[in-house]
Amino acid sequence: xxxxxxxxxxxxxxxxxxxxxxxxxxxxxxxxxxxxxxxxxxxxxxxxxxxxxxxxxxxxxxxxxxxxxxxxxxxxxxxxxxxxxxxxxxxxxxxxxxxxxxxxxxxxxxxxxxxxxxxxxxxxxxxxxxxxxxxxxxxxxxxxxxxxxxxxxxxxxxxxxxxxxxxxxxxxxxxxxxxxxxxxxxxxxxxxxxxxxxxxxxxxxxxxxxxxxxxxxxxxxxxxxxxxxxxxxxxxxxxxxxxxxxxxxxxxxxxxxxxxxxxxxxxxxxxxxxxxxxxxxxxxxxxxxxxxxxxxxxxxxxxxxxxxxxxxxxxxxxxxxxxxxxxxxxx
Numbered sequence: 001x002x003x004x005x006x007x008x009x010x011x012x013x014x015x016x017x018x019x020x021x022x023x024x025x026x027x028x029x030x031x032x033x034x035x036x037x038x039x040x041x042x043x044x045x046x047x048x049x050x051x052x053x054x055x056x057x058x059x060x061x062x063x064x065x066x067x068x069x070x071x072x073x074x075x076x077x078x079x080x081x082x083x084x085x086x087x088x089x090x091x092x093x094x095x096x097x098x099x100x101x102x103x104x105x106x107x108x109x110x111x112x113x114x115x116x117x118x119x120x121x122x123x124x125x126x127x128x129x130x131x132x133x134x135x136x137x138x139x140x141x142x143x144x145x146x147x148x149x150x151x152x153x154x155x156x157x158x159x160x161x162x163x164x165x166x167x168x169x170x171x172x173x174x175x176x177x178x179x180x181x182x183x184x185x186x187x188x189x190x191x192x193x194x195x196x197x198x199x200x201x202x203x204x205x206x207x208x209x210x211x212x213x214x215x216x217x218x219x220x221x222x223x224x225x226x227x228x229x230x231x232x233x234x235x236x237x238x239x240x241x242x243x244x245x246x247x248x249x250x251x252x253x254x255x256x257x258x259x260x261x262x263x264x265x266x267x268x269x270x271x272x273x274x275x276x277x278x279x280x281x282x283x284x285x286x287x288x289x290x291x292x293x294x295x296x297x298x299x300x301x302x303x304x305x306x307x308x309x310x311x312x313x314x315x316x317x318x319x320x321x322x323x324x325x326x327x328x329x330x331x
Contacts, residue, residue: 014306085284144207222246
């Protein structure tokens with residue numbers, strides 16, 4: 001319990017520091033978002049109207065500490081403000097309409113990459129020098145050296161524009177009625193999802209495979225593996241029940257961190273495919289100087305990452321008794 005309370009205090013402190021930076025950074029950016037918003041529309045704005053809008057967006061001339069206290073109060077009450085670029089929509093509504101697509105894209109890519117990559121890593125470590133270890137893993141690592149956006153643009157040009165196998169943008173066909181109970185709509189969503197997810201999986205697969213491979217090699221040299229072999233247990237049982245099970249512990253950390261970063265989305269991939277996720281929305285918010293929306297997205301990403309890391313700590317306490325023993329020893 002002492003270990004959990006200590007980690008919880010650490011994450012609360014990290015969350016407060018992130019919230020403070022989240023408040024300060026947009027205000028250090030140059031430009032006036034209110035004037036820019038009305039300049040785009042060609043509308044005239046009186047001084048009184050501009051003052052009221054700046055106060056609404058939390059950008060008035062009040063002292064910085066007062067703005068900070070108002071910001072903390074709004075977070076505690078769940079009020080993230082009003083979006084400038086999508087005025088008068090609330091920030092929470094804008095994020096809520098986009099985050100589901102990001103979770104879908106990132107979740108599918110994470111499950112495929114972690115599952116297939118871990119399996120390849122286990123096979124590569126158990127049969128060192130084989131085809132998987134000497135050919136597939138190095139090729140995947142080489143492919144992972146390419147940036148997301150480069151592979152995304154290449155896949156979009158070749159498979160989307162050239163061969164016409166996949167749609168070029170968005171999460172579903174324009175004009176389609178959103179009906180998650182409809183098989184036709186689900187198939188349409190899957191078709192739009194395939195190419196962005198493929199680019200993320202292709203770039204990250206090598207990292208997952210190489211990580212579990214190295215851990216498996218270290219685990220395979222432990223005394224309990226040698227004892228299992230001396231008892232005459234079958235190699236598949238030793239690989240899965242003993243070596244792989246213990247080698248997967250560090251992978252739990254990687255999966256937990258990836259779960260948190262799913263909310264952040266793969267911004268460049270979403271921008272290339274015009275996929276309506278959080279990353280694409282953040283890109284648009286930066287261009288529009290939409291401070292409230294940027295702050296809301298950063299806050300959502302921060303909370304997701306910290307919550308995922310706290311979940312990993314809780315799982316580690318359950319899976320690894322050494323963590324519990326260490327925590328009790330500290331107390």
